Amino acid sequence: xxxxxxxxxxxxxxxxxxxxxxxxxxxxxxxxxxxxxxxxxxxxxxxxxxxxxxxxxxxxxxxxxxxxxxxxxxxxxxxxxxxxxxxxxxxxxxxxxxxxxxxxxxxxxxxxxxxxxxxxxxxxxxxxxxxxxxxxxxxxxxxxxxxxxxxxxxxxxxxxxxxxxxxxxxxxxxxxxxxxxxxxxxxxxxxxxxxxxxxxxxxxxxxxxxxxxxxxxxxxxxxxxxxxxxxxxxxxxxxxxxxxxxxxxxxxxxxxxxxxxxxxxxxxxxxxxxxxxxxxxxxxxxxxxxxxxxxxxxxxxxxxxxxxxxxxxxxxxxxxxxxxxxxxxxxxxxxxxxxxxxxx
Amino acid sequence: xxxxxxxxxxxxxxxxxxxxxxxxxxxxxxxxxxxxxxxxxxxxxxxxxxxxxxxxxxxxxxxxxxxxxxxxxxxxxxxxxxxxxxxxxxxxxxxxxxxxxxxxxxxxxxxxxxxxxxxxxxxxxxxxxxxxxxxxxxxxxxxxxxxxxxxxxxxxxxxxxxxxxxxxxxxxxxxxxxxxxxxxxxxxxxxxxxxxxxxxxxxxxxxxxxxxxxxxxxxxxxxxxxxxxxxxxxxxxxxxxxxxxxxxxxxxxxxxxxxxxxxxxxxxxxxxxxxxxxxxxxxxxxxxxxxxxxxxxxxxxxxxxxxxxxxxxxxxxxxxxxxxxxxxxxxxxxxxxxxxxxxx
Numbered sequence: 001x002x003x004x005x006x007x008x009x010x011x012x013x014x015x016x017x018x019x020x021x022x023x024x025x026x027x028x029x030x031x032x033x034x035x036x037x038x039x040x041x042x043x044x045x046x047x048x049x050x051x052x053x054x055x056x057x058x059x060x061x062x063x064x065x066x067x068x069x070x071x072x073x074x075x076x077x078x079x080x081x082x083x084x085x086x087x088x089x090x091x092x093x094x095x096x097x098x099x100x101x102x103x104x105x106x107x108x109x110x111x112x113x114x115x116x117x118x119x120x121x122x123x124x125x126x127x128x129x130x131x132x133x134x135x136x137x138x139x140x141x142x143x144x145x146x147x148x149x150x151x152x153x154x155x156x157x158x159x160x161x162x163x164x165x166x167x168x169x170x171x172x173x174x175x176x177x178x179x180x181x182x183x184x185x186x187x188x189x190x191x192x193x194x195x196x197x198x199x200x201x202x203x204x205x206x207x208x209x210x211x212x213x214x215x216x217x218x219x220x221x222x223x224x225x226x227x228x229x230x231x232x233x234x235x236x237x238x239x240x241x242x243x244x245x246x247x248x249x250x251x252x253x254x255x256x257x258x259x260x261x262x263x264x265x266x267x268x269x270x271x272x273x274x275x276x277x278x279x280x281x282x283x284x285x286x287x288x289x290x291x292x293x294x295x296x297x298x299x300x301x302x303x304x305x306x307x308x309x310x311x312x313x314x315x316x317x318x319x320x321x322x323x324x325x326x327x328x329x330x331x332x333x334x335x336x337x338x339x340x341x342x343x344x
Numbered sequence: 345x346x347x348x349x350x351x352x353x354x355x356x357x358x359x360x361x362x363x364x365x366x367x368x369x370x371x372x373x374x375x376x377x378x379x380x381x382x383x384x385x386x387x388x389x390x391x392x393x394x395x396x397x398x399x400x401x402x403x404x405x406x407x408x409x410x411x412x413x414x415x416x417x418x419x420x421x422x423x424x425x426x427x428x429x430x431x432x433x434x435x436x437x438x439x440x441x442x443x444x445x446x447x448x449x450x451x452x453x454x455x456x457x458x459x460x461x462x463x464x465x466x467x468x469x470x471x472x473x474x475x476x477x478x479x480x481x482x483x484x485x486x487x488x489x490x491x492x493x494x495x496x497x498x499x500x501x502x503x504x505x506x507x508x509x510x511x512x513x514x515x516x517x518x519x520x521x522x523x524x525x526x527x528x529x530x531x532x533x534x535x536x537x538x539x540x541x542x543x544x545x546x547x548x549x550x551x552x553x554x555x556x557x558x559x560x561x562x563x564x565x566x567x568x569x570x571x572x573x574x575x576x577x578x579x580x581x582x583x584x585x586x587x588x589x590x591x592x593x594x595x596x597x598x599x600x601x602x603x604x605x606x607x608x609x610x611x612x613x614x615x616x617x618x619x620x621x622x623x624x625x626x627x628x629x630x631x632x633x634x635x636x637x638x639x640x641x642x643x644x645x646x647x648x649x650x651x652x653x654x655x656x657x658x659x660x661x662x663x664x665x666x667x668x669x670x671x672x673x674x675x676x677x678x679x680x681x682x683x684x685x686x687x688x
Binding site (some may be wrong): 001002003004005008011012014015018019020021022026029030034035037039040045047048050053054055056057068089091093094095096098099100101102103105106111114117120121122123124125126127128129130132133134136138140142155163190242 | 345346347348349350355358359362363365366370373374378379381383389391392393394395397398399400401402435437438439440442444445446447449450453457460461464465466467468469471472473474475476478479480484486542581585596633654666
């Protein structure tokens with residue numbers, strides 16, 4: 001049996017059993033954006049890790065070292081953001097093929113350190129080794145939070161407003177431009193490529209949402225809205241109804257879709273690597289939170305639907321039709337080959 | 345410029361600058377077996393990470409999944425052991441090529457979980473992804489210690505006794521058998537292969553040495569005795585004198601060296617992947633510690649030399665000749681190709 005037969009989540013299910021040896025002090029083990037461990041009264045530690053490989057997550061010739069270093073840390077910052085935490089210490093493992101230039105690696109660390117400095121994160125260690133073929137980067141990031149303010153995937157309640165922190169689908173469109181070597185000429189295309197290469201981790205937004213006391217569940221959108229909403233729904237035992245006309249779609253995405261014959265709603269639902277936060281907010285608190293959020297960040301918190309009791313996810317399209325919303329987005333072990341985008 | 349031109353430590357020196365953004369709470373950043381972070385009064389957290397790649401650190405066809413999973417965790421346990429800590433929580437990233445069987449991965453996690461259970465370590469998270477070519481495993485391990493009992497590389501004092509916890513060179517001999525597809529027939533060869541595939545992390549030994557209050561510096565022998573002693577010497581600003589006839593050499597290693605025309609002392613000095621602890625002990629306390637160690641573990645703590653004020657490392661051979669001891673062992677970016685064993 002191979003991984004394409006059972007998929008990434010099938011693998012996680014198989015290997016996840018028997019991993020918890022001591023439950024004392026462990027608040028959340030495998031199954032959320034980060035593990036949550038009790039450290040001292042009033043604080044918990046959050047730990048997350050992400051592995052990036054050449055030819056799977058990036059093409060060395062299509063990104064600068066600085067972009068790559070930025071992104072390797074950013075995706076971890078996004079996980080800590082989704083838990084409502086403050087990122088603290090990073091550990092970076094890197095495997096370097098023989099044909100990789102020192103200058104590229106220095107640029108990579110420059111990009112990573114600049115982002116680390118912006119978020120006050122230390123890089124405290126790591127491992128460096130050779131690689132026979134691909135450049136490999138693994139970042140482990142530890143953060144911290146108040147235990148009463150941690151955001152999990154499992155808390156969504158029926159009636160909650162489903163929200164996102166920013167526009168969706170841009171990163172996927174940017175990836176299309178990069179993979180097809182389409183020149184990023186003009187500000188629209190540049191914005192899309194930038195959304196893919198330099199996603200902005202929503203750390204302050206995550207902290208705000210965690211502190212406001214009415215956010216019941218959260219995740220960062222790495223696999224795609226429908227997939228990641230599926231994770232919240234599954235962990236919370238609820239369904240969800242998304243109104244597609246409420247999805248925040250950027251002008252550059254709409255221009256891209258017009259030009260390349262894509263449906264912007266599909267792009268937004270299956271996006272992947274948006275690194276916006278997706279959360280569910282108690283309905284009675286939503287307006288006040290939305291208001292405070294907009295004043296604090298100068299951008300809206302976008303309501304896109306509701307949590308339902310049905311146990312399934314649906315989308316209501318602009319023509320009023322309700323159709324089942326299937327998780328779609330990245331599965332690294334999709335049947336049609338490693339690291340292909342799949343629809344399941 | 346390429347990595348073979350500046351080596352692994354040249355790279356670490358270049359990329360290590362500017363990694364510490366906040367010094368508050370950080371007791372040790374880059375440069376030891378693990379980072380040391382203050383968590384709560386009376387406790388520090390230790391964090392280490394190790395990246396293992398196919399065709400660099402292992403051959404998939406030459407090890408069972410269970411051996412590989414065991415070793416990926418064991419090398420991290422050894423780092424925590426070298427700091428005198430208690431290992432606690434592990435995070436496992438894995439990148440899987442298309443031709444890797446589920447059964448192999450399940451076996452890998454089985455080997456890792458069995459070792460985790462033995463050391464009471466939780467596996468609390470990770471990342472799973474595809475790989476275009478090689479199987480990649482990164483383990484990050486967090487541990488803890490009493491801040492007054494952490495063992496660093498930098499504390500060695502002139503006059504200290506240099507000690508190791510077990511025999512050296514076996515792992516390298518086992519690797520030779522594996523790489524050259526020499527049948528591991530008979531208990532001697534099996535012991536050597538086992539030393540390579542299933543190194544025993546010296547966690548209890550590290551805790552004992554840390555608690556006895558007279559161990560000034562420690563490291564685990566991953567690169568090879570002469571290299572790792574060089575790390576202690578450099579970090580402590582001292583030299584060392586090793587008596588080669590005091591090196592613990594196993595009977596299987598001697599048999600191997602007889603058969604394959606190797607010098608067992610060279611094998612022990614340049615070994616690599618022994619995962620024994622190397623430490624320096626206050627001279628006046630040594631005998632009492634050695635005595636207690638032997639009673640506790642049923643094996644000796646081997647004195648192999650002295651810390652000196654010369655600033656250089658020498659070996660005194662059995663014929664009484666004193667020669668300079670050059671660091672030798674693994675450098676992943678050695679000039680003669682990635683992941684080749686080098687003599688510098």
